[in-house]
Amino acid sequence: MAGKTNKRETEEKTDFVRPSGRNYDELRPVIIKPDYLDYADGSAYIEMGKTKVVAAATVEDKVPQFLKGTGSGWITAEYSMLPRSTEKRTPRERAVGKISGRTQEIQRLIGRALRASTDLGLLGERTIIIDCDVIQADGGTRTASVNAGCIALAICFKNMLERGQIDTFPLKHLVAAVSVGIVQKKQLLDLDYLEDSQAEVDMNVVQVDNGHLVEVQATGEKIAFSRTELARLLKLADKGIEEIFKIQRSVLRKLHPVFVAF
Amino acid sequence: MAGKTNKRETEEKTDFVRPSGRNYDELRPVIIKPDYLDYADGSAYIEMGKTKVVAAATVEDKVPQFLKGTGSGWITAEYSMLPRSTEKRTPRERAVGKISGRTQEIQRLIGRALRASTDLGLLGERTIIIDCDVIQADGGTRTASVNAGCIALAICFKNMLERGQIDTFPLKHLVAAVSVGIVQKKQLLDLDYLEDSQAEVDMNVVQVDNGHLVEVQATGEKIAFSRTELARLLKLADKGIEEIFKIQRSVLRKLHPVFVAF
Amino acid sequence: MAGKTNKRETEEKTDFVRPSGRNYDELRPVIIKPDYLDYADGSAYIEMGKTKVVAAATVEDKVPQFLKGTGSGWITAEYSMLPRSTEKRTPRERAVGKISGRTQEIQRLIGRALRASTDLGLLGERTIIIDCDVIQADGGTRTASVNAGCIALAICFKNMLERGQIDTFPLKHLVAAVSVGIVQKKQLLDLDYLEDSQAEVDMNVVQVDNGHLVEVQATGEKIAFSRTELARLLKLADKGIEEIFKIQRSVLRKLHPVFVAF
Amino acid sequence: MAGKTNKRETEEKTDFVRPSGRNYDELRPVIIKPDYLDYADGSAYIEMGKTKVVAAATVEDKVPQFLKGTGSGWITAEYSMLPRSTEKRTPRERAVGKISGRTQEIQRLIGRALRASTDLGLLGERTIIIDCDVIQADGGTRTASVNAGCIALAICFKNMLERGQIDTFPLKHLVAAVSVGIVQKKQLLDLDYLEDSQAEVDMNVVQVDNGHLVEVQATGEKIAFSRTELARLLKLADKGIEEIFKIQRSVLRKLHPVFVAF
């Protein structure tokens, strides 16, 4: 089996051409519109290629049971797709009567990413809910949700500061995410749906802006993968995430002086 | 009680000024973007003031039980609000575990309006689902959904024609809807949320483009209303609906020659 | 299309004969038995032809969240059909696991009708639940529910007065409802199931006893309808509702002196 | 402990007087109205004192999975209480979102009783659903349901014979049920709610009309009971059940000659 693996690793440059014509280490065009909604406590709209997500922050004056009396806050995320965000219509989860494992997995990932970037002790006993609603889905909706969620959260914190709800800006780091994977033996950055659906290895990486990792989820959908492959995919992800950080910074700095620190 | 009522009817010109500064018979600005989504069989985005709705059509090759074997089709609607479409966050219905009466009422209204405008016999045994998802809600989301749903449906029918799924364009009429109501004794067209929440009488009117009515729902939330008041509200609604028909026509005619007939 | 419509309106006298042999403006026989149940705080049984409904009032010492601290009360309704109230057995909603849109629509209609007839400020922070259970369904169950619900509510208020829970009788008006519709181009009062299932236009009207309207719900199931047709149907409904008020008054006045005012 | 028990058994004649003034071995007045509903395939209304139940039979042309292909039929029962059948309002199970253990226990009991009385092989692959809906509940609703259900079923079988659905009358025996119990050390027949709620031992007995037992459910709610007490309660139940058989027979024989055999 080792021989077979080596073969795969050395043959990495296959004939595979990305459907979009992108280079293997090229992100899709990223557009972020901050303050997209009138009523949310913070919001952002993101496009990563055809993938389109609205993220909205809501401040609630309560915390989960295990935080009561600690003075500390919490961040949680909800994720949903419009039924016709997808090529084939996806029935609403309210109709099916239960939240799918995929949805729950994604919600938990987004929540962890945003909590890891925040000093929860500065929030007081409040919960920030980040609603991520997918208008259109072409792969990478969970990573787009993290990327937009970070902006919605940053704006929400700015508004809380202005309202006097908090004294110190609680976001420690920008946080961003990207998917990488192996498709037809080729390592690719930012998979779209067509690529994702045929990936041999699928991986989501979440990082904060000092280069450290918050979450690594790598899955061999069809084949097992070596430690070397894992390392290469992590490097590819790092490249994409640094580009997203630049866009996030640019959007935030235009918005308000408090974001200049990022 | 009659005296009191007459008083109300004659005193119609109260000091009440609309929060938006609009005239009593003035629609909010209406913007319709057709073909808003890449994957739907037909779609439209509508803004009526701050109210923003995405409507998406999906063709499914099956019909409800009672239509099987009849050769006839069906149109149904689903309606949902993004949690932070509202001033205060509305929990997702999937979380609550049931679809509210309000949602069901709205879905049924949209479905009836679109079915009444269509020759269902021309569809073959297919169901068109119209998904109406509210991005932002400032009153009148159900009527905005009908207005955008009509465009999504028209585009869907055009696409079905082009694919050869149907032979004849099945939309008999454009259909549009608007809300009217009595607020502080004043009869108003196209209520926003602030007006709607204090309305004494609340009414939704759906019409087809020959001036006939498809649906009238009038409710005395706080007071009962006279037949004269009902007639005046119907007239106000007619004015607004005719303006919406103009916008719908303009949007469709730019899109494709098949729509010139409307 | 206008020509076609005029034709319908003038040809109103079709060959259509009502299955029951009733005149077009004739109610089915109405029987109301007050105080039908031993344990309810107020109750009534109604027969409108073969349609049979039991309405029961329950006083609860709590109000919905939005009324807490206001000193004001609330009235709400629940509606259900026995499984074999219908020609074909209707599965119980508890088995299906959700309340249908139809049920919710009806519950909301009954609740609004009864609230519009009551001075809720006189109730104190109490909720009156009106349970409407359909023993047999031959069309018009929602209007029968309003008619019986009004009696159950009136008796409930009398009992609350006698127990000293309230000081003033809170029912401002009797309230009654009836369905009207267009069947085979003929305008009919009080549709039974056979008529209702083939109606072109279906309409439910709720009025209070000063002649004002509380609710108008008109739906063009198969055709759109003109403003003239709407006005005629409203007039037909008025005739039927006035006859129901007479029966309600007669039942209540026999029961207790407090009801003489109606 | 034996001493204590003997004491209870010998002291059986306590001062306890039944709230209704009935003798310890006296049934409440029993009224059965056959053919109570217009649409059911068989129905009966029963009063046992203030307890009032409507039973309705429905024939469905399908059987549970385990009977498919056997040519044999099935009988099942559904039981529900109107919310205000009770002194304190009982929320609808559809609202609670699950069927209570009590309801399920009762449904299963009724189903077993009726199946035990029927030659299921004569039904063909059909299921008879017996809906038992409690209009008013004053104890003994499950036994009243069995008693009315037997009549509804018998009428249903008669109708099936007349329609030619079956050739032979499938009811082998009349079946009836009654509750017995020990209240304040006194053994009582046909407990009403007040008695039932304070019973030390509670027992439901179902018999067919040859004197044999179909079901015995005896529960020591507060105390354990001896084999002697069990035997005495069974005898008391037998007396009551024989009286119910007389009423069932009388009702059926008036209805149709086919029932003379019972």
Add this chain to the structure above:
Amino acid sequence: MAGKTNKRETEEKTDFVRPSGRNYDELRPVIIKPDYLDYADGSAYIEMGKTKVVAAATVEDKVPQFLKGTGSGWITAEYSMLPRSTEKRTPRERAVGKISGRTQEIQRLIGRALRASTDLGLLGERTIIIDCDVIQADGGTRTASVNAGCIALAICFKNMLERGQIDTFPLKHLVAAVSVGIVQKKQLLDLDYLEDSQAEVDMNVVQVDNGHLVEVQATGEKIAFSRTELARLLKLADKGIEEIFKIQRSVLRKLHPVFVAF
């Protein structure tokens, strides 16, 4: 019918041989392992032949609504089967979305049995939950649950005494249960699944250790049964239950001196 019945009663010694080779009045081998779990407040594992159940006690500092303020406690049971405890896999009830009638019936039986053996007034306002989880099911899981539940409860009470939560040992009696039935006309003790699935009469008996009955549930699945048969089955059950009491006593006495009283 009487003749037929007598025949059955006299012909009791049929050719029927138990699949396990057991004598008609022979229990399966019973093994009880006390303190099976590390974290429960009391626990026991039981094997009755191939039937294997884990019972675990949990003390919660709250009581059902109707006991609040009374100073008295409560015991309740939950019952579940591992999906592959059975010959054919049983889907999890969480997947089906509702608790089956069978499960509820069993839970209620276990709860009543344990409450009947306990002086609930000595518990304080606490609830003991007895979780009975079936690892393998070969008939008699509900009676095995009672038998293991009694040991888990006794150990739980010992631990509560040691922690000073209670002053007096609240278990009044050991309680045990066994199934009996009639299979191919033969009366059998402790039915395994093969026997149970073809039983004509099925019966569960719960007794306390003074010989009195707590629960008798006898069901004629295929035939009705006579009072004589009922009495004989009760006697057979008594024999089995006394043997279980011996095993329970032996297990408890080895565990702790407090159990010597039993």
Add this chain to the structure above:
Amino acid sequence: MAGKTNKRETEEKTDFVRPSGRNYDELRPVIIKPDYLDYADGSAYIEMGKTKVVAAATVEDKVPQFLKGTGSGWITAEYSMLPRSTEKRTPRERAVGKISGRTQEIQRLIGRALRASTDLGLLGERTIIIDCDVIQADGGTRTASVNAGCIALAICFKNMLERGQIDTFPLKHLVAAVSVGIVQKKQLLDLDYLEDSQAEVDMNVVQVDNGHLVEVQATGEKIAFSRTELARLLKLADKGIEEIFKIQRSVLRKLHPVFVAF
């Protein structure tokens, strides 16, 4: 932040002593009992310290929709914890009415791990369900489930071979899993509950027996982690997993010659 991180990485040898006294790279004692259940198509019981799991395989002759007609099979997993497997009782998910995100995440992980180790094309259109039920939970239940699930699956395949359901043994690799993490800056193998609940970084690794990775899930619960830390944790996991493979091999080889290949 880099300085702080370097500090952590160099200071790795903290004073932290594992509660169990284990070395940092030491597994808990692992016991695997194959063929634990009588009725399953394959089963295993595993203990990893106090963590105890039963895994049971079931063969069903159907596949998910997307595999119909492909000739290929599927493997899926269900995971559940007995309520009192934990220190504090965990309510049953059937009672809560929904499957938690944690449960779904775990089920999906187990399913992917087992599918990655199997040649699904050899199964025919069959689904293997692996039920993992946690008898006692002291951390690492998902990795224990993978480890036992692999054995249950292997035995199931052996039985399918013997029954002639399949021709070729479909398990390509043994698969095993272990958790690693950083607790008080110390990198640890096989965390128990006490360690897991205070871990700064938590990671689950699944490997097949050629050393390749199937799944890596690393989460910075409290801190972000560097690529170097990730690599070290992967190495620690590799050590543990190789030890588990030895135990799995030993168990299987004793059971049947077909397993000698592993």
